[in-house]
Amino acid sequence: MNLTLLSLGAGVQSTTLFLLALDGTLPKPDGAIFADTGWEPAAVYRHLERIEREAALAGVPVYRVSSGNLRSDSIDPDRRYVSAPYFVQNPDGSDGMGRRQCTSEYKLVPIRRKVRELLGAPAPRFLRVPKGRTATQWVGFSTDEIHRANRAHDSVRYLATEYPLLDLGWSRKDCERYLNGKGWTTEKSACIGCPFHGNAAWRELRDNRPEEWADAVAFDVEIRKGGRRGVPMRGEQFLHRSRLPLSIAPIDRVTRGEWKDRQLDALELIKDIEAEEGSADGCSPYGCRSGDPA
Ligand code: SF4
Incomplete structure (x- = not known):
C-alpha cells in the first residue's frame, strides 16, 4: 500500500498541484491534507472551500487537520506556551526572537x-x-524555491516526499499563469498575526481587511508579556520587527526588498502588486514564510 497525498497549503503552488491532478497532468492523489492553524484569513478559508467542492466532484478527499487554534492557544494561560518567532525586546534593551515552533506544532505534527x-x-x-x-506526499515547491526542497529532511520512514512542480520545471510565475488561465486566484496562506509578515502584508491587512487588522493589533497587545504557562516574560514581544506596537509600527516604510519586488513587477508588467508580493514564501509546513530558521 502506498498512498499519494497532497500537502495542501491552499496557496499558489499547492492549488496548482491540485488542479494539475484534476486536469490529468498529474495522477490523481488519494487525498489532500490542509493543516488549519485556525487563524487563516477568511479569504483563505473561502478558497479552501472552493477546492473542497472541486475535490468532492473529482472524488479526492480533502482532510482538514488541526492541533488547535493558534491565536487562542497563544494567549491561554492554561495551555502550554506556543512559541512563535515574535520579535523580543529584552529587559537590557537587546533584541531577541522567539523560537519558531508554531509551524511544526500546528502544521507538521497534525499532517x-x-x-x-x-x-x-x-x-x-x-x-x-x-x-x-x-505514503508519498507532494510538496508544492516551484523552481524559484528549489533551495527549500530537501527530500531527506521532508521525509520520514513511512512518508517519502516529492516535488512535482520541480519535476515539471514550473516556477511560481508559471503557476500563477496556469491558475489565471483556469480562473483561479489565491490568497497568501499564513496566520493573520504572523510575525513573518513584511510591511507590504501588514499594509494590505490594514488597508483592505480592517477586521483582520484589528484582530492582529489586539493580538499584538495580548502577547506583549506572554510567557510560558502564563508566567510573564521579563522582556516584551511584538509582531512587528520594529519592536513597536503594531498599531504604530512603521509599516508604510518600503523596504529595499519590497522596492526591488515592485521594480520587478514593473519590468514584468504585472499589474497585481498583491500577487507579486505573494512571491514571499507562504507558511508551508516544509518551509515557513521567511524560509529562515528563527
Ligand atoms: S504563519 Fe507564521 S505564525 Fe502561523 S504557523 Fe506559520 S510561522 Fe507560525
Whole structure:
C-alpha cells in the first residue's frame, strides 16, 4: 500500500498541484491534507472551500487537520506556551526572537498524524504505521524555491516526499499563469498575526481587511508579556520587527526588498502588486514564510 497525498497549503503552488491532478497532468492523489492553524484569513478559508467542492466532484478527499487554534492557544494561560518567532525586546534593551515552533506544532505534527491514520496506524494516537504501508506526499515547491526542497529532511520512514512542480520545471510565475488561465486566484496562506509578515502584508491587512487588522493589533497587545504557562516574560514581544506596537509600527516604510519586488513587477508588467508580493514564501509546513530558521 502506498498512498499519494497532497500537502495542501491552499496557496499558489499547492492549488496548482491540485488542479494539475484534476486536469490529468498529474495522477490523481488519494487525498489532500490542509493543516488549519485556525487563524487563516477568511479569504483563505473561502478558497479552501472552493477546492473542497472541486475535490468532492473529482472524488479526492480533502482532510482538514488541526492541533488547535493558534491565536487562542497563544494567549491561554492554561495551555502550554506556543512559541512563535515574535520579535523580543529584552529587559537590557537587546533584541531577541522567539523560537519558531508554531509551524511544526500546528502544521507538521497534525499532517503526519493524519498520514499515519490513513496508513492504518491504530487509534487513538496513530503512532505505529503497519509494516509495508507508505505514503508519498507532494510538496508544492516551484523552481524559484528549489533551495527549500530537501527530500531527506521532508521525509520520514513511512512518508517519502516529492516535488512535482520541480519535476515539471514550473516556477511560481508559471503557476500563477496556469491558475489565471483556469480562473483561479489565491490568497497568501499564513496566520493573520504572523510575525513573518513584511510591511507590504501588514499594509494590505490594514488597508483592505480592517477586521483582520484589528484582530492582529489586539493580538499584538495580548502577547506583549506572554510567557510560558502564563508566567510573564521579563522582556516584551511584538509582531512587528520594529519592536513597536503594531498599531504604530512603521509599516508604510518600503523596504529595499519590497522596492526591488515592485521594480520587478514593473519590468514584468504585472499589474497585481498583491500577487507579486505573494512571491514571499507562504507558511508551508516544509518551509515557513521567511524560509529562515528563527
Ligand atoms: S504563519 Fe507564521 S505564525 Fe502561523 S504557523 Fe506559520 S510561522 Fe507560525
